[in-house]
Amino acid sequence: MDWILILFVLFKGLVFATGMYLAVKWHYDQEKKVADRRALLRMGAKFAAVFVLLLLVLLGFTFGLARTLGMDLNLP
Incomplete structure (x- = not known):
């Protein structure tokens, strides 16, 4: 086993x-x-900004790696 x-x-x-x-x-x-509403909104905005930034970095890395490997990324 x-x-x-x-x-x-x-x-x-x-x-x-x-x-x-x-x-x-x-x-x-x-x-x-007891959370302050303003602080809660600020924290949510920070998390959203970091998420979008990391998503863009991952997208750029993925397309960069695909181009490096010679993949065709053009739409038909």
């Missing part, structure tokens, strides 16, 4: 379970805090 596969699946399950626990705990703790 392949023990590496079993260990990887167990590790993945442990990571997911830990992540879910911490996510639920974080959300529960956030409900306790």
Whole structure:
């Protein structure tokens, strides 16, 4: 039997379970805090800006790699 596969699946399950626990705990703790509406909007705008920036970087990297590998990116 392949023990590496079993260990990887167990590790993945442990990571997911830990992540879910911490996510639920974080959300529960956030409900306790009284958040300022202005600060909340500012934080949301920062997250959106970082997400869009990372998305553009990933898109640029993907197209750059495709061109480097000689893939045809022209539409038919």
